[in-house]
Amino acid sequence: MSSFLALLQRELRAYFVSPLAWAVSTFFLFVQGLSFLMIVSFLSDPRAAGEVTPFVILFTSFFFWITLIFVTPMITMRLVSEERRSGTLEILLTSPLSETQMVLAKFCAAMIFWCFLWLPTVLYPLIIERYSDVDWGPVSSGYLGVLGLGSMFLAVGLFGSSFAKNQIVAAAATFAMMMVFFLVPWFGSLATGETLQLVFGYADLLSHMEDFSKGIVDSRRLVYYLTTTALFLFLTVRAVEAKKWR
């Protein structure tokens, strides 16, 4: 456990002393801030239909998905590939730390950084509350969706990083895998069979976030995020293990 915590600490330090992580934070907060400002301007227009709450837009807008697509590979790209490039992976693999513990420590560090990125955005509902009533239920479920999606894509990113020596290759691989997830609604629109439509509908992330942002928490979404996260973490462990016997 102490080895796990030591690695977690090391990973967190690596995030917070890295200028890249702060550049990512700057980009993230700027894009989210821009999105929030546009929502506020829209809702302040008396002609606006006002049929949505600001958080439905915040958690489902183009800006939300753009940040998700670009930020998660940037968070995970160096996690294993950097160890591989610098040769420290072999040292880690011969340490008392198991491969599973190593992967989990790196994943937990990425999740903590993901939460850190989103933390300042809690200010947005607090600002809205000054001018209008805020229903904190949908705000909380929106953040739950952010956590679920984040954990899934960070696991995908960790897997992408596990088989590449180069960080850029790792980010590109993650981006490519994430695109497959985003193409699900398109596959669904092509599918004619009811079963296929059901499967694609089940994995449609856009509709998932729509529900979360409205305040609907569906156990199917949570099962999907948790199992996908677990699957990619398992694959990452196996990819790291393979390094040992290859």
Add this chain to the structure above:
Amino acid sequence: MSPNETKSQRPGAIAQGSLLTAGVVVVLALFALVNYLGLRHYERFDWTGSDIYTLSEKSEKIVQGLDRDVQLIVLLDPSAPSYAQVDELVDRYVAANPARIVRRDLDRAKSALEFQQLVADLGIESANTLVIESEGDKRVVNQYELVEYDYSAAQMGGSPKIKEFKGEQEITSAILSLVEAEKPKVVFTIGHGETTLEGSTSQRSLSEARRLLGRDNFEIDTWQSLDEPAVPEGTDLVVISAPTTRFTPPELESLSRWVGDGGRLLVFLEPSFEAGTTALKDVGLSEWLAAYGIETARNVVIDPGASVAFFGPDTIYTDAFGSHPVVESLAQTRAPVMLAGATSVNAGEGPEGAQIEALVSTTDQAWGETNVSEEGVAQDAEDLSGPLGLAVAVALGGNSEHTAANSETDGSESDESAGESRIVVFGDLDFATDSLLAQGANSLLFVNTFNWLVEREELIEIEGRMPEQTQLTMASGEIYSLGAVVLLLMPGSALFLGIWIALRRRR
């Protein structure tokens, strides 16, 4: 590495590789299995403060009690204004009973032939509909029946806002109409100048009321009570709507027998005038209703405390409701109803065991105007003072003393196993006409009354939902300040920290 080592390691690597592959296959199978189970057995939770995405208890009860499969076929185009609400609502119904309710989305591009065939079968004009199907029977809900819009913002160049989403009322009613074994039969008396649902007079049209009753699966018929002495067989509810001429004693005896045998009666009274005079007419029901504890009067209710601007003094609104099931939900939401030219109906002394409750009342500033003239209205000594009742509901237990008394006087035999008799009397019918039915909670009051009278309490209280809306009132200066915080200060702080860390590391 020596050639011998390579040879000895190769089988080990192959074994490791096989083990890895097998492990991945097992985990993938496990992943598929857990997701399959998750897809089959799931729960939806509504975290909104107002439970806006939760089915009403009534709908939930009906849906969970289904004993046959129901298919919800969505023919709505995803670009339709109500699509998002319908999409979510249909999912809610499926989640409430996944074993019985199946959702089906019919895409007009992908399933063009099936789509066209269904549209032709249903004979629908607009393809933007929701079809509820069960064992071959189908009900169609048009997109315009699902949403009520508020066009007031359109005057300022804004888009219409969704005022009320009535999807749950429409879908639950459609499901009920498909699975209900028998349609409740409602007969409207004719022959006394009544306003019926069949036709409209120059003053009153009840076409929208008829649509609502049809939606709730009521079968509507008429009863010429002068020709046929007994209430037609199979009748569940008799409605007397705004008669202008008197009921004869044999007709009243028929009605007494009907009520005594556990029948249900709904009376809409309207003040009417003697020909060529301003004297209010007696339609001969006052004495008969008084025996059931319902006091009516020949007056027009005036309520300066609840008058409606730009309307006459006899048009009033009220949110003074009793605690009766018919108005319970209205009392909770304080949704007002609007009435025009009503006559007072108060709860009086009824037979023993009768439960008499006022449904709707006026303010205490009201009075019952008896001297209607062109000079205007003013309270006189003979006028009843407010608060005045505008509607009263009576429930009589089976075989009450009153029933027995009626049987003795008319020589008829009362049904010993008769259930509870129910009577509702309104001092107004105009609230249910096309011009006023959409106002306030008028339609809810109208439909709730019918459903309570035929003991379909499960359909009472399904109200339209107001979508969650946010309107901010921020001045442009405040928006600029906000922009400075969220676009400069917050990302700027992160940038500053990043630069500071980079500089420190360089040192």
